[in-house]
Amino acid sequence: MTTTHVTIIGAGLGGLVLARVLHVHGVGVTVYEAEPSPTSRAQGGMLDIHAENGQPALEAAGLTEPFRALVLEGREAMRVLEPDGTVLLDVADEGEGGRPEVQRAELRRLLLDSLPAGVVRWDHKVSAVRPLGGGRHEIVFADGTSVTTELLVGADGAWSRVRPLLSDATPEYSGRSFVETWLHDGDTRHPAAAAVVGGGSLMALAPGQGIQAHRETGGTLHTYVALSRPREWFGGIDFDDPAAATAAVAREFEGWAPELTALITDSDTDPVLRPLHTLPIGHRWDRVSGVTLVGDAAHLAPPNGEGANIAMEDGAELGQALAAHPDDVEAALAAYEEAMFVRGEAAAADGSELYELMFGDDAPRGLVAMFTASQEQGV
Numbered sequence: 015m016t017t018t019h020v021t022i023i024g025a026g027l028g029g030l031v032l033a034r035v036l037h038v039h040g041v042g043v044t045v046y047e048a049e050p051s052p053t054s055r056a057q058g059g060m061l062d063i064h065a066e067n068g069q070p071a072l073e074a075a076g077l078t079e080p081f082r083a084l085v086l087e088g089r090e091a092m093r094v095l096e097p098d099g100t101v102l103l104d105v106a107d108e109g110e111g112g113r114p115e116v117q118r119a120e121l122r123r124l125l126l127d128s129l130p131a132g133v134v135r136w137d138h139k140v141s142a143v144r145p146l147g148g149g150r151h152e153i154v155f156a157d158g159t160s161v162t163t164e165l166l167v168g169a170d171g172a173w174s175r176v177r178p179l180l181s182d183a184t185p186e187y188s189g190r191s192f193v194e195t196w197l198h199d200g201d202t203r204h205p206a207a208a209a210v211v212g213g214g215s216l217m218a219l220a221p222g223q224g225i226q227a228h229r230e231t232g233g234t235l236h237t238y239v240a241l242s243r244p245r246e247w248f249g250g251i252d253f254d255d256p257a258a259a260t261a262a263v264a265r266e267f268e269g270w271a272p273e274l275t276a277l278i279t280d281s282d283t284d285p286v287l288r289p290l291h292t293l294p295i296g297h298r299w300d301r302v303s304g305v306t307l308v309g310d311a312a313h314l315a316p317p318n319g320e321g322a323n324i325a326m327e328d329g330a331e332l333g334q335a336l337a338a339h340p341d342d343v344e345a346a347l348a349a350y351e352e353a354m355f356v357r358g359e360a361a362a363a364d365g366s367e368l369y370e371l372m373f374g375d376d377a378p379r380g381l382v383a384m385f386t387a388s389q390e391q392g393v
Contacts, residue, residue, distance in 0.1 A: 018042060020336065021153065021163035023143075023176055025049070025134050027118075028309030028325030029169030030125035034075040035333025037129060041340075045129075046153065046161075048139035048170075052126055058118045059236040060089065060215075060228045061322050065112035067357075068323035071330035080124055081116070086231065089115035091214030094378050094385070099210065099218075099271030102382045107214055115214070117231060118322070140175040149304025149344075151179070165343060166305045167332070169325075172291055174311035180299040185291035188316050190242045190373070192288040193263050195281035197235040204235065204280055206273040211235055218274050219378035223266060225274050237277040238288070239263055242373055248287060256284040290316040295362040298355045306347050308332060313358025318365030328354055 020036055022029045025047035036043040049055055063069055063081070072081045090107040126134060139156040146152055146162065154160045168176025172185050200208035210216065211227045218225045222242040230236050241248075241263070253259045263285060264278045278285075293314040306312075309325030331353065335346040371381040 019044070019163070020165045020167060021046070021161065022167045022169050023140055023153065023174075024168065024170035024309075024311070025122075025126070026169055026171060026309060026325065027122060027125065027322050028329040029167070030122065030129070030134075030329070031071050031075055031326045032167060032169065032308060032329030032333045033133060034077070034125055034128050035330050036336065037133070038074075038076055039333065039337035041333075041337055043133060044161075045134045045169075046138040046140065046155070047134060047136055050137040052123070052136070056119070060086075060115045060230055061118050061121065062090070062113035062115050062319060063121075064320075064323045067320075067327040071323075071326035074330040074334060075125070075128065077124060077128060081121070082114075084116040084120045084124065085114040086116065088213045089215070089229065091212055093210075093212050093214075093216045094382050095210070095216065095218040095271075095274070096378065097218060097220050097267070097270040097274070099274060102378060103385055104212075105385075113319075115228075140170070143175055143179060145179060151305060164304055165336075168305070168307040168311045169309055169329070171310045172314045174307065176305065177307060177311050179305050180302050180307065181297065183293050183297050185293055185314055187245050188290040188292045189244070190240060190290050190316065190369070191245075191248055192238040192240055192290065193259075193278075194286040194288055195237045195239065195278060196283045197237070197277065197280055198232070198282045200229070200233045200235040202233070203282075204276060207235055207276040207280065208233065210271070210273040211277075217372065217378065217381070218270070219372055219381065221375050221377050222373055224372060224377070225267070225270075225277055227277050235277060237281075239267075239278055239285075240373065241266060245289065248289070251287075253285065253287050259285050259287075292316055292362070295366065296355075296359045298351075301344070301348050301351065303344060306332065306351060308354075312354060313362060315362040315365050316369060318361070318368050320361040320365060324357055324361050327357065 019042040022045045088107045090111040092105045094103040142154040144152045151166045197204045216227045224240040227237040251262045308328035335350045339346040
């Protein structure tokens with residue numbers, strides 16, 4: 015089998031890095047995305063792009079310089095607080111860190127703009143994927159149209175339509191959810207909350223819960239309120255009633271410093287529930303001809319700072335493998351998957367340990383001890 019054209023399902027960061035690397039190497043590629051347009055949905059907040067995986071992926075895509083132009087200076091600053099507002103750790107951004115911060119939407123736009131017109135096909139929601147034999151697959155879209163491909167890549171996230179071709183695994187609720195809020199023009203309209211967040215990120219933590227916020231462009235304060243609660247607990251909150259939902263979430267933080275709880279109660283947007291799901295740590299499958307996965311479709315884990323980075327690494331590694339071995343695609347896919355399985359398992363295991371430090375019985379002291387030890391070791 016010779017690499018003649020690659021079909022990617024999903025225009026997230028992993029799928030777009032893959033498409034860009036293939037394009038750089040002259041390999042034909044089409045990306046099908048369910049969203050109707052590039053701007054139809056908010057793309058989330060800040061991403062720290064890591065020197066060991068995300069940045070090399072963008073380098074492989076030939077986008078290092080334009081990526082650097084997107085970096086928001088000072089956003090690597092970090093604070094860890096007790097619920098009463100006591101500062102336990104305050105790390106300044108002195109411009110020497112290896113994890114510069116960018117807005118996810120701007121990074122996605124950079125990747126989209128790096129591809130020729132027509133490579134990404136919008137408003138193509140997949141309704142079914144069928145094996146045709148010999149490594150070929152048919153993709154059926156919600157509008158009744160379909161395409162066939164000899165090389166299919168699922169970059170379609172947690173609820174991947176492509177994954178069932180390879181694995182019976184399905185995402186399971188992790189036991190924790192985030193509630194997302196936004197405070198706009200923080201320095202002027204929400205000065206106390208803006209001051210406690212500082213110039214970068216904030217984590218105010220206690221066993222089983224926390225308030226995590228980030229300063230974004232224009233003084234926006236973007237917050238994820240974490241609660242370790244069963245799905246049924248959240249099911250008892252009517253998120254169609256924003257005021258009632260906000261009050262219910264805020265009650266779980268009674269007694270916390272008011273400048274922290276303001277990140278919940280003063281939101282300029284309705285609270286949005288984000289249940290966190292995960293695939294089993296070490297999820298893998300036997301090689302199936304003509305199809306593979308990248309990113310959350312392959313190794314979904316609760317957000318720990320690694321998801322976007324290893325998704326982009328997946329895309330870059332797969333693209334380079336296919337470009338380097340056009341006459342032995344199955345060998346390229348097998349080699350890619352073996353390495354991907356290892357890094358996905360390691361990232362998920364590290365994330366599980368991090369969440370225990372953030373929300374376990376010793377929170378936030380255990381997390382501070384870990385950060386302090388890393389600083390002393392120069393990590």
